[in-house]
Amino acid sequence: MANEAMRLSTQSSNESLRELLMRLAREASIELNVQDVPHLAESRKFLPGGARMYVSHLPKQSFEQTLEACTAVRASGFEPIPHVPVRVLESRQQLQQLVDAAVGRAVKELLLVAGDYPHAVGPFSTVAQVLNSIDLRALGIERVSIGGHPEGHATVGLNDIRQAELEKSRIAGSQGLQATFVTQFFFEAAPFLQWAEELRAGGSDAAIRAGLAGPAKITTLLRFAARCGVGPSIRALGSRPGAFAKLLGEHGPEHLLTQLAESSIERPDVFQGLHLFCFGGYLRTCRWLHALASGNFNLKAGELSVQVA
Numbered sequence: 001m002a003n004e005a006m007r008l009s010t011q012s013s014n015e016s017l018r019e020l021l022m023r024l025a026r027e028a029s030i031e032l033n034v035q036d037v038p039h040l041a042e043s044r045k046f047l048p049g050g051a052r053m054y055v056s057h058l059p060k061q062s063f064e065q066t067l068e069a070c071t072a073v074r075a076s077g078f079e080p081i082p083h084v085p086v087r088v089l090e091s092r093q094q095l096q097q098l099v100d101a102a103v104g105r106a107v108k109e110l111l112l113v114a115g116d117y118p119h120a121v122g123p124f125s126t127v128a129q130v131l132n133s134i135d136l137r138a139l140g141i142e143r144v145s146i147g148g149h150p151e152g153h154a155t156v157g158l159n160d161i162r163q164a165e166l167e168k169s170r171i172a173g174s175q176g177l178q179a180t181f182v183t184q185f186f187f188e189a190a191p192f193l194q195w196a197e198e199l200r201a202g203g204s205d206a207a208i209r210a211g212l213a214g215p216a217k218i219t220t221l222l223r224f225a226a227r228c229g230v231g232p233s234i235r236a237l238g239s240r241p242g243a244f245a246k247l248l249g250e251h252g253p254e255h256l257l258t259q260l261a262e263s264s265i266e267r268p269d270v271f272q273g274l275h276l277f278c279f280g281g282y283l284r285t286c287r288w289l290h291a292l293a294s295g296n297f298n299l300k301a302g303e304l305s306v307q308v309a
Contacts, residue, residue: 018299020261025292028274029081029182029209031056034069036282040076043283046290049077054111054145054182054275057083063098071105080107081145085115086124092133094122103140110136111145111182112168126164131171144172148181148208150195162198169204179206185213185277189259196270208271210260212253214278214285215308254304262302 029052032040055069070080082102089095102110112127124130127146136144146168152158165181172179181199186192196208263270278285287308291297296307 016265017258017261018295020265021257021297021299021304022293022295024257024261024264024274025289028276028289029054030276030282030285030289031278032069032073032282033058033278033280034061034065036278037069037072039283040072040078043286044076046283046286047078048293051078053078053080055080055082057085057088063101067101067105067107070102070107074106079109080105081109081111082107083111083113084130085113085117086127086130087115087117087120088122089120089124089130090122092123095124095130095134096139099134099136099139099141108141109143109145110141111147113147128164128167128171131168131175135175137176141177143178143180145180145182145209146172146206148183148195148199148211150183150186150192162202165199166202166204169199169206173205181206181208182275183209183211185211187213187253187256189256189263192260193263193270200269207273209273209275210271211275211277212257214253214276214281215288254306258299258302258304 026048030047032053033056053073055066055073057063057066066082070082073080084098086095089098099110112130114126124133131144146165148165149161153161156164169179169181181204183192183195192210199206199208257274260271260274276285276289288306291306291308296309298305298307
């Protein structure tokens, strides 16, 4: 009887985990570069209508290019969320014009980041300065996403990062904006979960989206991790080659995702969704998400294997 009860309990747990994994995939947001715009039509086969699509703003890219991509995203039936690195804004007037232009293209949400630039070209060095300088809701923006750094930042002190995260969340909430933290990608669950719990303890009720590296070659992930300042988790994985290859192989972040989903079953308030970084593999990531959302995966002894057609 005891063995049968244990078997049924394990089966129920696996079913709950399976359903959660499918829901997380269906509701995931995804990163889009302007170079990926030609693939939007094909990606409609893999992503649900209304999927949240963050349009990146690369160095030397104009805001007009970003907005044109947002128009294409909206026309494809997805929800465009443009990146706005505030340190490249030349003036408050440019900010106002950018927001007006974005709202004119049916944009309802912005991702505000400082941007990895050593100095601001205009009056804004931080996201908080932008939030305090303009009434986004009055201009038609309903939601704001802000960057989250579970492992800190390569050039900013940890205490400063943590205070800034809470400040941005507080300001957004006080202005009636729905706030969402979208994290830098990471490779171990523990630092992210601790960071999320600290945010909650600090009084933030903003939604949290865990940033995951989509399916990619290990060499690609290492290159982007070094460029983006991903620290402790990548070093920890590097010390365990077997786990490293398993987590970062070309089949996607299955092991990490399973850990996050299991934690979410126990603590559903910790985080609310996933965000996928594509690293040049937009359609590959779309196919992976579709397979996961459709239940095309095996889940045995806590190990996830996604079957991409």
